[in-house]
Amino acid sequence: MDFKLLIFKNEFNESKSSWTYRFVVVDSKKSKGYPANFICMLPVKLYSGKSKSPSAFGTLFGEKGLNIAIGLLNNALKTENDVEVRNEIEKRLKLLNPKEANVVKCSQCHKSFQPRKVRRYKQYLCNECLSLKYAPKIDRKAAAKEQL
Numbered sequence: 001m002d003f004k005l006l007i008f009k010n011e012f013n014e015s016k017s018s019w020t021y022r023f024v025v026v027d028s029k030k031s032k033g034y035p036a037n038f039i040c041m042l043p044v045k046l047y048s049g050k051s052k053s054p055s056a057f058g059t060l061f062g063e064k065g066l067n068i069a070i071g072l073l074n075n076a077l078k079t080e081n082d083v084e085v086r087n088e089i090e091k092r093l094k095l096l097n098p099k100e101a102n103v104v105k106c107s108q109c110h111k112s113f114q115p116r117k118v119r120r121y122k123q124y125l126c127n128e129c130l131s132l133k134y135a136p137k138i139d140r141k142a143a144a145k146e147q148l
Contacts, residue, residue: 002028005072007085021088042069070096
């Protein structure tokens, strides 16, 4: 099977000037015309076949679906000339690639660590340095409570 990706640009709404893009997976060996060689639509978010709402693409390709989708999008990116369509392909590629873990260096010991989310504040100290910095204050508060 020789899979290719066709991208259709449709106007979203008459009052708005936004566009929707439909990514269609076709088999070029099946037929040369679009409706006859249709296989399935490429979803924005891929789910495996075991998820609650698997897409047709996920059920057809299973575990290999992610690699096939990335390959199809990369091939389409090489051949596409329209700037807006290229931007949409790049957005879809970013959604498919797993996010890298956020790694920060500690400002005191310079070790790399993954910061935890504390509202909107950034964590610049690793857990070891935090425990060294704030442990004496906690001990003082505990000692003051014991004296009362």
